[in-house]
Amino acid sequence: MNTAEIWIIIIGLGIGTFLLRYSFLAREVAFPEWARRLLRYTSVAVLPGLVAPMVLWPEATGGAVDPARLGAAAVTVAAGIWARSTFIAILAGGVTFYTLLWAL
Amino acid sequence: MTSTRKALWQGFIAVSPFLLVVAPFAILFGVVATEAGLDLVQIMGFSLFVVAGAAQFVALQLAGENAPLAIILLTSLAVNLRLVMYSAAIAPYLQGTTLWQRLLIAYSLTDQSFAVTVADAERHPRTLSNRLAFYTGSAVPLLMIWYGFTLVGAVAGSAIPPSFALDFALPISFIALLAPSLRSLPHVAACSASVAVSLMLTFMPYGTGVLVAAVIAMIVGSQTEVWLKRRARA
DSSP, X not given: OOHHHHHHHHHHHHHHHHXXXXXXXXXXXXXXXXXXXXXXXXXXXXXXXXXXXXXXXXXXXXXXXXXXHHHHHHHHHHHHHHXXXXXXXXXXXXXXXXXXXXXX | OOHHHHHHHHHHHHHHHHHHHHXXXXXXXXXXXXXXXXXXXXXXXXXXXXXXXXXXXXXXXXXXXXXXXXXXXXXXXXXXXXXHHHHHHHGGGGTXXXXXXXXXXXXXXXXXXXXXXXXXXXXXOOOHHHHHHHHHHHHHHHHHHHHHHHHHHHHHGGGSOXXXXXXXXXXXXXXXXXXXXXXXXXXXXHHHHHHHHHHHTXXXXXXXXXXXXXXXXXXXXXXXXXXXXXXXXX
């Protein structure tokens, strides 16, 4: 990535994101229920697919499966579901990760 | 205390637990972006112009894989599609605002400010100016934390040794962001579909498999919701 390309990403993403946020503030439009229903699942549809390869085949280990990363990911999921809190999930996952890295 | 000032303060109180999560997330962005080779102005440019953590991380990740610009923009904007839903859901509570007010609200609309403002609006009737004060009280501290701690991360970034394995902070943050929603069956279904399809399509170049997985997972999530509702009615 050269400097110009990085700025294209920053400005493009900035304008695009602003327009997504402004879309329904610009004027009141009826929003069909099916579209509302699809959009409800955007985060949970994009992020897991993005994260899964990073957990299974991390770049830092040259793509080899790593028990510390797998274990930490599992604990993060479990803690998040149990505590219903992003903050506690990050904490639990981080502690597990560093403990496993140190122990293994 | 005037009622407007009280509403401003209530917005701040409502958002304050989230400030604790946003601060480390912002530091992490600064650190990861520094390691990706971005300079201070570019890193601050990201947090000032985009103001959307997950999408910023995705853009960095794909840029590191030398994905084409169009793919980088498309995938990171896909992460932000949820903001359209926020925009639609908050608009009814902001009728009568001026153009400038709506532009500023759009710029500062985040997961956290949206969540606390709509939750408050559903429970407490407020005048428009008090509603705006509540929103401002939640949004402005969040933005300040986001900018400020991005800067901290960008400055401290180069001082953190690789043995800290910060690469894994990003997956952990994403998982932690989603895990609390996995108590609902449609979310679990969408999440599983996203993981399965994305892993099957890793041969596709530059994370384009993730886009396909996302579309399928959104359909799986919404169809599961429809199915559950039908079953409940039957």
